[in-house]
Amino acid sequence: MGAGHTHRLYRHAHSPVHELPPHTKLAAVLGFVVVVVSTPREAVWAFALYALLLAVVAAKARVPAGFLLKRMLVEVPFVAFALLMPFVVPGEQTTVLGVSLSVPGLWGAWNVLAKGTLGVAASVLLASTTELRELLLGLQRLKLPPLLVQIASFMIRYGDVVTDEMRRMSVARRSRGFEARGVRQWGVLAKSAGALFIRSYERGERVHLAMVSRGYTGTMPVIDEVTATRAQWTYAAALPLTALLICLLGWTL
Amino acid sequence: MTAPSTPVPPTTAPSLDVRGLAYAYPDGHQALFGVDLTVGRGERVALLGPNGAGKTTLVLHLNGILTGGAGGVTVAGLPVGKKHLAEIRRKVGIVFQDPDDQLFMPTVREDVAFGPATAGLRGAELEAVVRRALDRVGMAEYADRPPHHLSFGQRRRVAVATVLAMEPEILVLDEPSSNLDPASRRELADILRSLDVTVLMVTHDLPYALELCPRAVILSEGVIAADGRTGDILADEELMARHRLELPFGFVPSSVA
Amino acid sequence: MHVPDGFINAPVSVAAGVVAAGAVAVSLRGARRELGGTSGAGYGGERTAPLAGLVAAFIFAVQMLNFPVAAGTSGHLLGGALAAILVGPWTGVLCIAVVLLMQGILFADGGLTALGVNITVMGVVTVVVAYALFRGLVLLLPRTRASVTAASFVAALVSVPAAAAAFTVLYAVGGTTDVPVSKVLTAMVGVHVLIGIGEAVITMLTVGAVVAVRPDLVYGARGLTAPLKLRVGGELVDAAPAAEPAATPAGSAKKLWIGGVVTALVLAGFVSFYASASPDGLEKVAADKGIDSKVEDHAAAGSPLADYGVKGIETARLSGGLAGAIGVGATLAVGTGAFWVVRRRRAHAEPGTRAETTA
Numbered sequence: 001m002g003a004g005h006t007h008r009l010y011r012h013a014h015s016p017v018h019e020l021p022p023h024t025k026l027a028a029v030l031g032f033v034v035v036v037v038s039t040p041r042e043a044v045w046a047f048a049l050y051a052l053l054l055a056v057v058a059a060k061a062r063v064p065a066g067f068l069l070k071r072m073l074v075e076v077p078f079v080a081f082a083l084l085m086p087f088v089v090p091g092e093q094t095t096v097l098g099v100s101l102s103v104p105g106l107w108g109a110w111n112v113l114a115k116g117t118l119g120v121a122a123s124v125l126l127a128s129t130t131e132l133r134e135l136l137l138g139l140q141r142l143k144l145p146p147l148l149v150q151i152a153s154f155m156i157r158y159g160d161v162v163t164d165e166m167r168r169m170s171v172a173r174r175s176r177g178f179e180a181r182g183v184r185q186w187g188v189l190a191k192s193a194g195a196l197f198i199r200s201y202e203r204g205e206r207v208h209l210a211m212v213s214r215g216y217t218g219t220m221p222v223i224d225e226v227t228a229t230r231a232q233w234t235y236a237a238a239l240p241l242t243a244l245l246i247c248l249l250g251w252t253l
Numbered sequence: 254m255t256a257p258s259t260p261v262p263p264t265t266a267p268s269l270d271v272r273g274l275a276y277a278y279p280d281g282h283q284a285l286f287g288v289d290l291t292v293g294r295g296e297r298v299a300l301l302g303p304n305g306a307g308k309t310t311l312v313l314h315l316n317g318i319l320t321g322g323a324g325g326v327t328v329a330g331l332p333v334g335k336k337h338l339a340e341i342r343r344k345v346g347i348v349f350q351d352p353d354d355q356l357f358m359p360t361v362r363e364d365v366a367f368g369p370a371t372a373g374l375r376g377a378e379l380e381a382v383v384r385r386a387l388d389r390v391g392m393a394e395y396a397d398r399p400p401h402h403l404s405f406g407q408r409r410r411v412a413v414a415t416v417l418a419m420e421p422e423i424l425v426l427d428e429p430s431s432n433l434d435p436a437s438r439r440e441l442a443d444i445l446r447s448l449d450v451t452v453l454m455v456t457h458d459l460p461y462a463l464e465l466c467p468r469a470v471i472l473s474e475g476v477i478a479a480d481g482r483t484g485d486i487l488a489d490e491e492l493m494a495r496h497r498l499e500l501p502f503g504f505v506p507s508s509v510a
Numbered sequence: 511m512h513v514p515d516g517f518i519n520a521p522v523s524v525a526a527g528v529v530a531a532g533a534v535a536v537s538l539r540g541a542r543r544e545l546g547g548t549s550g551a552g553y554g555g556e557r558t559a560p561l562a563g564l565v566a567a568f569i570f571a572v573q574m575l576n577f578p579v580a581a582g583t584s585g586h587l588l589g590g591a592l593a594a595i596l597v598g599p600w601t602g603v604l605c606i607a608v609v610l611l612m613q614g615i616l617f618a619d620g621g622l623t624a625l626g627v628n629i630t631v632m633g634v635v636t637v638v639v640a641y642a643l644f645r646g647l648v649l650l651l652p653r654t655r656a657s658v659t660a661a662s663f664v665a666a667l668v669s670v671p672a673a674a675a676a677f678t679v680l681y682a683v684g685g686t687t688d689v690p691v692s693k694v695l696t697a698m699v700g701v702h703v704l705i706g707i708g709e710a711v712i713t714m715l716t717v718g719a720v721v722a723v724r725p726d727l728v729y730g731a732r733g734l735t736a737p738l739k740l741r742v743g744g745e746l747v748d749a750a751p752a753a754e755p756a757a758t759p760a761g762s763a764k765k766l767w768i769g770g771v772v773t774a775l776v777l778a779g780f781v782s783f784y785a786s787a788s789p790d791g792l793e794k795v796a797a798d799k800g801i802d803s804k805v806e807d808h809a810a811a812g813s814p815l816a817d818y819g820v821k822g823i824e825t826a827r828l829s830g831g832l833a834g835a836i837g838v839g840a841t842l843a844v845g846t847g848a849f850w851v852v853r854r855r856r857a858h859a860e861p862g863t864r865a866e867t868t869a
Binding site for chain 1: 313316318339342343345346347349351353354355357358359360362363366367368370371372379399400401415416419
């Protein structure tokens with residue numbers, strides 16, 4: 001985690017998916033995830049089709065499967081949680097390989113795993129085909145409050161700088177023989193965190209001065225605006241619309 | 254005190270005119286005790302002084318970030334105050350010491366565009382201004398890079414461009430040579446020399462001041478303590494020692510000037 | 511822990527999204543006031559973006575700082591309480607919300623449809639509970655640095671299980687799997703009390719470190735700094751209060767912290783009620799549930815509220831796992847302690863002290 005890993009999030013390439021305007025992609029991913037979440041868990045085949053849809057998008061975007069899977073590891077804590085469900089959920093029991101499992105628990109685990117995984121995969125695809133700055137422009141275009149977008153862009157811009165400062169402080173600590181081994185060292189670490197806060201806040205004040213010096217009065221000038229043609233919207237909408245079709249089939253079948 | 258030996262006598266109002274400026278911070282610490290300073294159009298002036306002399310405080314008065322003490326500042330005939338604040342901030346381009354503070358936008362291009370865009374420029378006109386500013390510091394090819402992917406020297410140059418894009422009347426640089434390697438330091442000097450604007454340069458780098466600025470002033474204990482040709486000031490050992498200024502080992506100003 | 515997609519059903523996710531959006535909208539306005547004037551006069555909302563952005567970057571970074579516990583395990587800060595105390599509740603909510611938004615979009619950490627849930631639980635609940643408690647305690651305790659430190663400890667300690675309890679409520683209403691509420695609560699609160707202790711220690715130490723160097727930056731402790739002086743003609747005179755943000759009516763301060771303490775008490779009561787109803791073990795199984803009943807609680811089907819409130823009580827047994835007991839104990843102790851102090855000190859609370867809104 002951390003903006004310092006930005007280069008690893010985004011995979012540079014020229015593909016139809018990369019070239020879509022960011023707000024269409026954001027809308028498409030959100031639409032897709034909403035559809036996935038609203039699909040009945042018993043329609044197992046529907047989830048297989050969703051996965052297939054994402055695989056098609058990934059292929060179009062030239063995102064290799066290995067890259068995608070590695071990025072999806074973020075989900076692991078919840079996989080662990082989901083795997084507990086068959087053991088703790090009350091209900092009808094079934095025996096798998098001699099272990100007694102709860103049927104509703106199994107369904108619950110499946111539900112969380114399938115939907116969670118598809119959600120993660122969709123987000124990972126979005127992040128790996130859209131540059132950070134583009135994402136911010138997209139959010140701005142999707143009418144997120146401008147102040148929120150500004151805060152987010154400052155966070156992205158200075159995430160690296162702050163993380164760097166934290167790393168330098170860690171190097172400085174270790175250079176003086178400090179090794180964090182346990183709770184007893186928390187005081188020193190917390191002092192670093194406090195110092196980091198002060199540095200970050202003071203930098204915020206200096207950035208503000210620099211902005212004011214160039215005429216800032218509270219609103220960001222619109223320098224770049226992203227626009228999408230009808231064709232681009234249609235192209236982006238293909239994913240959520242196909243998914244919606246599958247979802248509706250899932251409800252009726 | 255103020256006897257500027259300007260190379261070109263100002264024909265119109267001077268770029269900068271500071272009169273009797275005094276200021277105390279809200280915490281009670283008084284930093285300026287009546288500063289008088291005039292910088293003519295086209296001059297390059299070095300502002301020297303020990304740590305804590307009030308240099309940064311003075312700089313923050315030039316574009317109205319700090320106000321409220323005694324005295325006043327006039328920029329190209331325009332008094333610094335609430336009334337003309339937007340105009341003043343366009344005219345006074347401050348390049349802060351840490352380029353990371355100055356470059357707050359996601360890409361170099363957007364950052365350079367920030368000032369002009371805030372002033373209302375849009376579209377092709379904005380694009381042209383940005384390109385020209387980046388060309389002047391030789392960074393045009395980095396326009397679409399995020400600032401944190403640049404070297405420190407490159408960031409400093411972009412920081413200068415962000416200010417140049419606003420076509421300032423006077424360029425104020427806070428420690429422009431700090432943290433630069435010798436090559437970047439020289440490149441920046443070449444850029445600054447090539448610019449046709451008034452420059453006020455706050456620095457501890459005395460050879461740099463001598464190289465770039467014909468005139469130097471010493472700010473000490475909140476007042477201008479000396480004002481004259483840079484070479485003369487640096488050669489005045491007694492004056493230098495009194496204000497805690499020291500030349501690098503082996504550096505003889507007369508041999509350069 | 512970031513909730514993924516598909517964990518909470520659609521209606522509840524939407525409702526949480528509305529709550530989160532409302533909270534963020536209100537915070538956007540509040541943050542302008544909070545960040546309006548720590549230094550220099552005349553700056554209003556224009557300071558919000560850079561300062562909140564840098565604080566968000568700080569929270570983002572500090573979540574990566576590892577605090578070793580023992581034997582190779584380590585924890586990290588969640589930061590909600592810390593943000594609330596350092597920069598105030600509005601900015602705190604805003605920063606956590608932005609961090610969560612970016613984590614969801616960039617790192618797929620937390621589902622996009624669960625963003626509302628995540629912001630509500632980790633942003634709003636954590637920050638509000640922490641700040642209400644912190645502010646209440648700071649006003650009640652003597653005006654010293656030690657009080658600030660103690661108050662941050664308590665605030666952070668309670669805020670984490672409070673968030674866990676809030677999550678449990680959402681889960682009880684809109685969970686996609688029928689894990690008995692009491693079990694979820696026991697597990698969540700139990701684990702989070704332990705996490706809360708770590709969070710509390712780190713938050714306390716960090717706030718202490720900032721207070722020692724720049725007490726003026728600790729938003730929650732601003733009333734504690736001495737008035738500034740100006741040297742005019744060699745004499746010291748009181749400086750005008752350096753840019754107080756739009757003053758809150760003095761009378762509301764007391765009401766607000768009482769409100770905060772009551773909130774904490776209600777939460778504490780809720781926790782104790784459910785935690786004491788924890789089942790006596792995994793073997794206790796209600797066999798009357800089949801797949802059909804599971805389908806019902808799903809997204810668009812039926813009323814998600816229909817079966818809320820029964821599940822937990824159905825399986826209620828007063829046995830109380832160790833973790834649950836710790837949870838009740840800690841929360842109740844804090845709650846009653848605060849209540850006791852409120853009653854004893856009500857008369858002494860200084861009405862002039864500036865307090866900020868808490869919700």
